[in-house]
Amino acid sequence: MTTPTSIESLLTWAYRDQMVHVALRDDDPPPRVRGAAVLRYKTLTDVYDLGTFVNSSQSVGFSAQRDAFVVHDAVRALPTIEAHLPAEVFAKCAASLHQSAMPAYAVDFLVPQAKIVMGCAIDGKRPDWIPEPMLILEKRAPVYQKTRSGQIKRDRFGNKIELMQIMQFVGDMPWEVETARIKYRLWVRALAALRVTLRPKLTNHEISDDLPAEEPWAQPIDGNGTLDIGSETFVASGARRTRR
Numbered sequence: 001m002t003t004p005t006s007i008e009s010l011l012t013w014a015y016r017d018q019m020v021h022v023a024l025r026d027d028d029p030p031p032r033v034r035g036a037a038v039l040r041y042k043t044l045t046d047v048y049d050l051g052t053f054v055n056s057s058q059s060v061g062f063s064a065q066r067d068a069f070v071v072h073d074a075v076r077a078l079p080t081i082e083a084h085l086p087a088e089v090f091a092k093c094a095a096s097l098h099q100s101a102m103p104a105y106a107v108d109f110l111v112p113q114a115k116i117v118m119g120c121a122i123d124g125k126r127p128d129w130i131p132e133p134m135l136i137l138e139k140r141a142p143v144y145q146k147t148r149s150g151q152i153k154r155d156r157f158g159n160k161i162e163l164m165q166i167m168q169f170v171g172d173m174p175w176e177v178e179t180a181r182i183k184y185r186l187w188v189r190a191l192a193a194l195r196v197t198l199r200p201k202l203t204n205h206e207i208s209d210d211l212p213a214e215e216p217w218a219q220p221i222d223g224n225g226t227l228d229i230g231s232e233t234f235v236a237s238g239a240r241r242t243r244r
Contacts, residue, residue, distance in 0.1 A: 002204060002205060002206045004206045004207065004208035005205060005206070005207065005208060006207070006208050006210035006211070007192075007194055007195040007198070007208075007210075007211065008126075008210070008211075010071060010198070010205055010207060011071065011117060011120075011121035011191075011194070012121050013068070014064070014067070014068040014071040014072060014121065015072075015118060015121035015122045016121060016122055016123070016124050018064040018065060018068040019062075019064065020064040020069060020071065020072045021072060021118060023062055023063050023064035023068070023069075025063070025069060026063070065204070066203055066204075067203055067204050067205050070198065070201050070202060070203075071194075071198060071202075074197050074198055074201075075114050075117050075118055075121075075194065076114055077114075078112075078113040078114040078117060078190050078193070078194070079113060080110050080111065080112045080114075081110070081111045081113060081186055082108065082109075082111075083108070083109050083110070083111050083179075083182050083183075083186070084107065084108050085105075085106075085107050085108075085109075085175055085178055085179065085182075086178065089174040089175045089177075089178045090105075090174070090175060105173075105175050111182065111183055111186050113186055113187070113189075113190040116186070116187050116190070117190050117191070117194070120187065126184070126187070127180070127183050127184045127187050128180055128184075129180050129181045129184040129216065130172055130176070130177045130180050130181070131216070131217065133171070133172040133174075133177045134171045134172055135169055135171040135172055135173065135174075136169070136170055136171055137168070137169055137170075138167070138168050138169070138170045139165065139166075139167060140165075140166035140167065140168050141166065142162045142163075142164070142165050142166065143162070143163045143164045143165075143166060144160045144161060144162055144163060145161045145163045181217065185214055185215065188211065188212050188213070188214045189214070191211060192211055195207050
């Protein structure tokens with residue numbers, strides 16, 4: 001009798017431990033021998049771009065357990081979701097503010113669930129939902145009045161005359177936080193879908209009901225100052241939340 005494991009742990013086992021995304025299947029063509037290394041060519045479409053480039057056209061000649069390949073096939077079948085940022089994450093600006101002064105952002109974007117699930121499983125981490133968003137207004141270098149010849153104007157005391165003071169927001173922009181949390185939410189939903197898909201197909205694994213909270217940022221803090229978001233616990237310390 002197998003011990004139930006969470007879908008999150010199963011994915012980590014398949015990708016980080018079994019390295020199923022670069023493993024050989026039993027019906028794959030035999031690997032090519034180049035020098036002392038046993039290499040096999042794979043199409044680049046078999047491995048998703050995970051943010052850091054790895055030459056995935058070659059893999060060492062090793063295999064993985066059957067359940068790992070079942071997991072990999074299910075992950076690759078996950079859809080790409082069209083996401084949309086809500087209007088409330090964007091501030092309204094004065095009509096006099098030129099559009100070039102506004103940061104560029106994508107209101108509509110695509111979320112490839114397979115890429116996110118695979119990347120998190122390889123790293124053994126959850127998507128970053130920015131649990132401690134911080135945004136500050138930072139003072140930049142002032143702009144001084146100048147003469148026609150380009151000299152900075154000064155008052156009668158010799159102080160430079162400021163024309164304007166440049167201010168800039170630095171930190172986690174609201175749309176960046178919302179984008180990260182949309183991706184986290186879709187990651188959890190992908191795990192829920194995989195849990196249903198994989199349960200009748202696995203041979204040596206049993207999937208438990210454990211699933212990360214879909215919106216951990218909305219979970220209440222209990223009387224002990226802890227935030228329970230599934231298999232992880234955060235300790236609240238003032239405005240900060242640190243992992244325990």
